[in-house]
Amino acid sequence: MNTVIAFIIIFGALVFFHELGHFVFAKRAGILCREFAIGMGPKILAFKRNETQYTIRLLPIGGYVRMAGEDPEMVDLKPGFRVGLLLNQDETVQKMVVNNKDRYPNLRVVEVAEADIEKELYIKGYEEGEDQLQTYKIARDAVFVEDGVESQIAPWDRQFNSKKLSQRAMAIFAGPMMNFVLAFIVFAVIGLLQGVPTQEPELGELLDNGPAAQAGLLEGDRVQQIDGQEIDAWNDLTSVIQQHPNEEITMTVVRGEETLSINVTPEVQDIEGAEIGIIGVYSPIEKSPLKALSFGAEQTYFWTVTIFDLLGQLVTGQFTIDALSGPVGIYKSTEVVAQSGIYYLMRWGAILSINLGIMNLLPLPALDGGRLLFFGVEALRGKPIDRQKEGMVHFVGFALLMLLMIVVTWNDIQRFFLQ
Template identity: 70%
Template sequence: MSTVIAFIVIFGALVFFHELGHFIFAKRAGILCREFAIGFGPKVFAHKRGETVYTLRLLPLGGYVRMAGEDPEMVDLKAGHRIGVILNDREEIVKIIVNGKDRYPQARVIEVENADLEHQLIIRGYEDGEEEIKTFPIHREAVISEDGVESQISPWDRQFASKTLGQRAMAIFAGPLFNFILAFVVFVLIAIIQGVPTNEPELGKLTSDGAAKESGLMEGDKVISINGQGVASWDDIVTVIQKNPQAEIDFTVERDGEAMDIPVTPKVREIEDQKIGIIGVHSPVEKSFFGSISYGAKETYFWTVEITRLLGKLVTGQFSIDMLSGPVGIYVSTDTVAKSGIMNLMKWAGVLSINLGIMNLLPLPALDGGRLLFFLVEALRGKPIDRQKEGMVHFVGFALLMLLMIVVTWNDIQRFFLQ
């Protein structure tokens, strides 16, 4: 059960911060955000605050921010439509009832002649019992009620497409950006809690079952030499240990001002078919706020480069698609990491956040990177690509991504449960 909770918390946090990036920069640009959703499929929970509905949905496979203008906008009121309207004290329409007018006895009934819900914000038509056409102004935050479901109208200046290229690009780029920011914050917190690794020739924390503890070494011991050879850094210590699996080596350490000789026999660990020595000791650490900031930046950079390098191998064929992991693989890995402690689980969350950010920046349809690619084309040609054509490309891309997700998930199931 603890693994399930850890997986939900980590995956939920990654998706939440990703969508929060989209949401914040869309709002800053003045875009109407209709929904902030975590998950897909049927609603499990919904709460409206302001002009946005916050929802939790059944399938935990991502999330989205539904911005005005990205989907077909509202109901198209055509000539001859009979609608109900509710006006405020300034004779502005604040609610348009497309059907179900019987629920609103106070509504005035209008036969529409023409309407503009985006630019002019007016409805012109005949009110019941009158023969003269009237023009009714629409409040900018008016709502449309259809089958009992209310949706706020979006004037053109509140729609995604009305914003500058830079504003639109930033609203999309902010999602992956927030994943990198989240990873940086997580790595900084790890460093603040457990300290920043240093390269001093000292011993950090010892594992309970390691050769270092069994031989009598202690945390804080300053290593003077190994096998008579002086050491000047933690890296020197690691190099000697790794080169001597199952071979006794003599440590000379300084403890409480006294020199001590302690023999240690490193145990063996296999990494990529290579045997190396380990003694179960961590590097020394120091606690420093600015050091923690530096550590967070270095870790974020390191994992960004490492994950990008692995993706490059996938493109060049050096890395098989069978080795990719989906939600099932991530769950299994989370279970393994969770057993090794909260710090490792936090680091795993940081790495996953960077991975999510990079994957979303890939220039593929339906991903944020694909949308940014369309913005680049728009900047080069001086005008946007036809929205229907772009929408079709993203739809096909989304379908292919779902197919890839199914394949990867099946590979995970075979790898972890059917072998």
């Protein structure tokens, strides 16, 4: 149960911050955001605030912000179409009822002669039993009502494609960007609460019954020499110790006013087939807000470079698709990490956030990076690519991504449950 809760919290946070980036910058650009969704598939929870519906959906495979204009708008009022109009006190259309008009007793049923519900915002038509053409002004926040469901109209200036290229690009880029921001915040919080490792050649926390503790070393001992070799930084200390697995070494340490020589034998640890020495001691830590911010930036940069390096290895064939993990693999990894403590779980969440940000920036159809690639082509051409062609490319890309997700998930199931 703890793993399920940890997985839901981590997944929810990653997707929430990603979609929050899209949402905030879309709203800043004046785009109408119809829905803010966490997850995919059927709704399990929904509520509406102002003009946006917020939903949590069943399948934990992503989320989305549905912006007006990204898909074809809801209803096209063509000539001959019969629609019920509900006017407000200013005689402006507030609701347009497409069917089930008998539920609204005060409707004016109009046969449409001409309508513009994007730019000029009007309807011209004939009321029942009237021969005179009437013109009705549509409110900017008017809604369609179909089968009892209300959907707000989107004037052209509130649609995604009406905005400048820079605004559209920022609304898309902001999603991955927020994943990096989240990772930075989490790493900084870890640094603030747990402390930041320093390069001082001083012993931090010692493991119980580790070689260092058994030899009589204490937390706070400052190492001057190992076997006569000068030690100036933590990296010097670890480097020398690693070179002497199962070999006795003499450490010269300063403890208060004393200088002591203590013999210790590093135990052997196997790291990817190589044997190194360890003595069971952590590096010293320092708690400082500035150090924590620096630690957050350094860790975010380190893991960004590391993940890009792994992607490069995937492209060059140094490891195959079998090494990739999907939701099942991430769940199982979360189960292992959760057993190590809250800080490890926070670090794991930050790494996943960076991974999500990078994956979404890849120039592949259906991903944010693919959409940014189309914006780049638009900037070079001076005009957008045909929306139907772009939509087809993204549709095919999404289908291929779903296929990849199925393959990766099946590999995870075989790896964790069928072996």
